[in-house]
Amino acid sequence: MNSPLVLLDLDGTLMDSAPGITASAAHAYRALDLEVPDAATLRSFVGPPITDSFPAHGVPPGRVGEALAAYRAAFTAGGMFDNAVFDGVPAALRELREAGCTLAVATSKPEVYARPICERFGLTELLDGVFGAPLDEATSTKADVIAKALAALGRTSPATPADGPVLMVGDREHDVHGAAEHGIDCLGVTWGYAAPGELAAAGAVGLLDDVAGLAGAVLTRLGASAGRLA
Known part of the structure; x- marks a missing residue:
């Protein structure tokens, strides 16, 4: 696995x-x-x-x-x-990597922008990949970006027991819907830009209010996913 x-x-x-x-x-x-x-x-x-x-x-x-x-x-x-990494994010990513997780950005931002942004702000070294939309964003959806990431990382869609558990983490409804197209749960974070109730209505499997709890919440959800896939 x-x-x-x-x-x-x-x-x-x-x-x-x-x-x-x-x-x-x-x-x-x-x-x-x-x-x-x-x-x-x-x-x-x-x-x-x-x-x-x-x-x-x-x-x-x-x-x-x-x-x-x-x-x-x-x-x-x-x-x-004109951007900043949320306080606590690097520590959470390090904790997840130490726990054995593969980490990848999947963003609707064009990849030609996402990659230098991650590099400038020190995120690239904490990730196993950065995947984004083509420059013509109108031709891509969040589900398309996730498909690209899954393929590049050797995973299938929908998730299978042999692939190991997969979880999306995002702050908007399109993160939830895009993940769902691949049979992937999405953990919603409320420190982002969603309107009140947006993430719950979209079907996020949980809501997280504090970056300090990010790694723990992700590991808990991955454990639940592994149990369902076993």
């Missing part, structure tokens, strides 16, 4: 990336001479593909490409690094 696999969302789970994402999104609205959404709406951009968020919040379908270009101009100019 393979080692337990933990798939980790990036934005809102491992990192507080809201400042750079929301500022870049606001820049895009101003560049298109459109009304900038309020702070709460901009915060909801963190997590889902940006190509879904723009049309959902006032950008005409025919101008989404224009908005995306403006967003990326601001994001790559510095917004991508």
Whole structure:
């Protein structure tokens, strides 16, 4: 049996990336001479593909490409690094690795951004892989990113006893739904960007309020998964 696999969302789970994402999104609205959404709406951009968020919040379908270009101009100019690792995350990742877990980021952020961000903030050395969307985010879902990670790490979908237990950890409903498409449970973390009740409604198997309890909660869930698969 393979080692337990933990798939980790990036934005809102491992990192507080809201400042750079929301500022870049606001820049895009101003560049298109459109009304900038309020702070709460901009915060909801963190997590889902940006190509879904723009049309959902006032950008005409025919101008989404224009908005995306403006967003990326601001994001790559510095917004991508206006970011911080949540306190306690490195220690939790080290604890999980010491317990024998394979750890990988699975994010809806384009992989060409996710990789240098993880490298800049010292996460790469604590992970066994970083997997993200293609640059054209509109062609990818969270389930697609998870499929890519599973294939690269030699796992099948859905999970089988020979593969060992697999768990997703994320802060938004698309993490839960994407994992479910592969028969994987998702542990929801509430320090991210979900709306009240979002994770429970999506079907998260548990909610965690404190980073300090992350490793313990993950190991408990992996043990439960192993029991179901045995």
